[in-house]
Amino acid sequence: MAEQRKKKPASGAPAPGAPGREVRRAAPNRGEVDRPAAYESLIEKRSGLSELLAPVAGFGVTFANMFKPTVTEQYPREQVPTKPRYHGRHQLNRYADGLEKCIGCELCAWACPADAIYVEGGDNTPDAQFSPGERYGRVYQINYLRCIFCGLCIEACPTRALTMTNEYELAGPTRPGMIWEKQDLLAPLRSGQLAAPHPMVEGTSDTDYYRGQVTGVTDDQVAWVAEHRPDDPTLPENAAKGAKVPDLGETRLAQRAITAGAHRQGGAR
Numbered sequence: 181m182a183e184q185r186k187k188k189p190a191s192g193a194p195a196p197g198a199p200g201r202e203v204r205r206a207a208p209n210r211g212e213v214d215r216p217a218a219y220e221s222l223i224e225k226r227s228g229l230s231e232l233l234a235p236v237a238g239f240g241v242t243f244a245n246m247f248k249p250t251v252t253e254q255y256p257r258e259q260v261p262t263k264p265r266y267h268g269r270h271q272l273n274r275y276a277d278g279l280e281k282c283i284g285c286e287l288c289a290w291a292c293p294a295d296a297i298y299v300e301g302g303d304n305t306p307d308a309q310f311s312p313g314e315r316y317g318r319v320y321q322i323n324y325l326r327c328i329f330c331g332l333c334i335e336a337c338p339t340r341a342l343t344m345t346n347e348y349e350l351a352g353p354t355r356p357g358m359i360w361e362k363q364d365l366l367a368p369l370r371s372g373q374l375a376a377p378h379p380m381v382e383g384t385s386d387t388d389y390y391r392g393q394v395t396g397v398t399d400d401q402v403a404w405v406a407e408h409r410p411d412d413p414t415l416p417e418n419a420a421k422g423a424k425v426p427d428l429g430e431t432r433l434a435q436r437a438i439t440a441g442a443h444r445q446g447g448a449r
C-alpha cells in the first residue's frame with residue numbers, strides 16, 4: 181500500500197511531469213551573493229542624561245500648551261466670525277438695478293459633484309425681464325442635505341451670479357426645509373434697487389451689465405414698475421412710506437418658525 185502512494189510534491193512546487201507546467205530548476209550557485217548591509221540609523225545616539233530624559237521630553241509639548249490660552253470655541257453660546265473666504269451658504273446675486281445675474285445656464289448644476297443643485301432656465305420677455313439677456317433662472321434649488329460646500333458651482337458660474345456667504349447655521353428640523361428655493365437664495369434688495377422683473381437700462385445690452393457699466397436704476401425702470409406693480413415695496417415712493425421689503429424667502433421663513441418652535445420645546449439648542 182505504502183509503495184502505491186505517490187509522493188506529494190513540496191508545497192507550491194508543480195507535480196513533476198504535470199502537463200502544461202514548466203519544471204523549473206534551481207539556479208546554479210555562482211559564488212558570493214550581495215547581501216544588504218545591516219541597518220544603521222542616521223540619528224545620533226544619545227548618551228548619559230539626554231538618554232535618561234528622552235521619554236520625559238515628549239511631555240514638553242503638553243506642558244507648554246497647558247499655559248497657553250484655550251482655543252476651544254464655545255459654540256453656540258459664542259459665535260466666532262469665520263475666515264473671510266469660508267464656504268457658507270450660497271447667494272444668488274443681483275446687478276445694481278436689481279436684475280438677477282443668474283441666466284439659468286445650469287453650469288453650476290453640472291459642476292456639482294453631489295448633485296445638490298437643480299436649475300430650470302426660462303425665457304425673459306418684455307413683460308417679465310428678470311435678468312439681462314434672453315434667459316433667467318426660473319427654478320433654482322440647492323439641497324443642503326447633499327451640498328458639500330466644495331465651491332465648484334461658484335467656479336463654474338459664468339456671470340458671478342452664484343457666490344458663497346459666510347453663513348453656516350444651516351441645520352434644520354425638516355427635510356423639505358433643507359431644500360432652498362430661489363427666493364431663499366437671492367441676495368436681499370439693497371436700498372435703491374428695484375425688484376425684478378423690470379426692463380433693462382435703456383440702450384444697454386447684457387454685455388454692458390457683465391462689464392459693470394450699469395450702476396443703478398433709471399427713471400424709466402421706476403416708471404415701468406410703478407405702472408405694472410404700483411404696490412411694489414421697492415419703489416422709492418413706497419419705500420419712503422415705510423413699506424418693508426422681505427429679505428427671507430418662504431422656505432427660510434417656515435424653517436425659522438419650525439426651529440423657533442423646537443427651541444421653545446427644548447428640542448433644539
Ligand code: SF4
Pocket residue numbers: 281282283284285286287288289299317336337338339340341342
Ligand atoms: S448660478 Fe451661474 S452657473 Fe448656475 S445657472 Fe445661474 S448663471 Fe448658470
